[in-house]
Amino acid sequence: AVVSTQSTGPSESRRSVSYSNRNIMVFFKEWKTTFPHGPPKTNISPLIKTGRYFFLIAGVVYGYNRFNTLAKNEVAIKVHEDEVRRQFAERQKAKKIAAGEAEMNQLAVDIGVKK
Numbered sequence: 001a002v003v004s005t006q007s008t009g010p011s012e013s014r015r016s017v018s019y020s021n022r023n024i025m026v027f028f029k030e031w032k033t034t035f036p037h038g039p040p041k042t043n044i045s046p047l048i049k050t051g052r053y054f055f056l057i058a059g060v061v062y063g064y065n066r067f068n069t070l071a072k073n074e075v076a077i078k079v080h081e082d083e084v085r086r087q088f089a090e091r092q093k094a095k096k097i098a099a100g101e102a103e104m105n106q107l108a109v110d111i112g113v114k115k
Contacts, residue, residue: 108114
């Protein structure tokens with residue numbers, strides 16, 4: 001990059017940057033396409049390459065097994081939650097019926113209806 005300063009007046013100075021052979025539009029500084037430490041190495045050890053793929057595959061296998069374990073546990077949890085919900089709904093229904101009967105009895109007393 002070539003930086004030049006052009007004077008547009010006695011108190012103003014404007015910096016303009018021109019790039020040779022390309023026009024770079026960078027929204028964030030972190031997105032630069034240039035390598036600050038040079039290009040990546042091309043002579044990486046075969047042991048390191050093999051290790052990378054081994055750990056990649058090991059991670060995929062672990063994730064698959066972990067997902068299946070959690071899925072089985074979730075099925076058991078869902079069955080338990082459904083049972084608790086069913087029992088709660090039964091209790092709520094019984095409470096609602098009892099409250100309705102009590103309200104009707106109180107209403108009968110209030111308006112003077114005898115049983």
